[in-house]
Amino acid sequence: MQSRSPASRTGRPRSAAADAAILAATRAALVELGWSKLTLGDVATRAGVAKTTLYRRWAGKNELVVDAVAELFDELELPDSGSLASDIEGVVLQFATILARPEAKSGLMAVVSEATRDDALRERIRASVVERQKRLVLEGRSRAQARGELPPEPDPESAARTADLIFDMVAGAVVHRTLVSAEPADEEWVRGFTRVLLQGLA
Amino acid sequence: MQSRSPASRTGRPRSAAADAAILAATRAALVELGWSKLTLGDVATRAGVAKTTLYRRWAGKNELVVDAVAELFDELELPDSGSLASDIEGVVLQFATILARPEAKSGLMAVVSEATRDDALRERIRASVVERQKRLVLEGRSRAQARGELPPEPDPESAARTADLIFDMVAGAVVHRTLVSAEPADEEWVRGFTRVLLQGLA
């Protein structure tokens, strides 16, 4: 969350329950109201805390929603289904399921949009959402290489570039399908997408 | 733009110059202020019109920005460079160049985010941005099929599905690369992306 200064050993400690209540209230408000009609006063009331308490912990709407949405993606797991294709399909489907939830839809793109003019916010998104899930790409690839489904990378730099490209393609396609085309990223779509992606990487 | 009722043959006509001035002022305000700090009062002042004039033509910030941003994508053209790979590279690079502009970055994602709770707005985006550019995918594919670079489609329904998938992959990857990863979608990246996409479609 925020940089809790390590030298704060004295005084009343911050309530951890309040943090959880605020983040949960934020997600609930995103579902009911969406980003633009969400107000911090309303979130505070839902969470049962004072508005001033909320402002002591988060600088504003942007930072609050990033933290509230980031928690949603922590449940992503890489299945071990035996083949690279079904591993990818499983992860992409999980990602699509999370993104289909209204609190993720309305919250995530709004903060990404705000991040175009706020480097600190973009870094917060990268650190708490993107970078934390890139592990799935890396682990999936190394598994596939161990199974001989993918060739080993010639050099580390090219390996990193490819991983970034894969991540942009997966996340970007699912987001575009879900939010812009407004069609469900269901099993059928995921199969088609995975087929193109995998064949392209061979 | 808005539904200019065909039965308005009498009375003072609306100033076409005002429309253009308002949309240009909207883009300028997006560059300087970004989405969240853009106010309709400020746009009206920049455009040299009264705030009430602006409200007579657009229902709100969302609709205004969609129209202002949609104009940016009209300059997309399909190059005829002889091979499918370089055709795709050319279009993707054009798209990335437009999306790199600050008015597109901060405006487009914001309205997409708002569209998750507003069906009419999403339809407006689809009609004035997405659907209008999907022609590039269709035309590029038919050219490639004529050249024998791509197999003909077995049935029309599958052809439409594939076109949608391609569009989601192209637009999604470029958007994610530009806005989330915040790295330039330059020639090198576009080449790598096109290689994966093309090989996947073969």
Added chain:
DNA sequence: GGCTTTCGCTACGAGACGTAGCGTAATGCC
């Protein structure tokens, strides 16, 4: 000239923002 619609201007209530001030509650240190 008469009719109709748009335009610029001013003013307004409503709502959210972000902050300040105060008294109270919870902890660590002596």
Added chain:
DNA sequence: GGCATTACGCTACGTCTCGTAGCGAAAGCC
């Protein structure tokens, strides 16, 4: 147990933007 320190709830406030209403003037068509 008492003290310093920090967090908390509450109230109140000035500021900003929103979206609308009302008015007189302007610009077209018959």
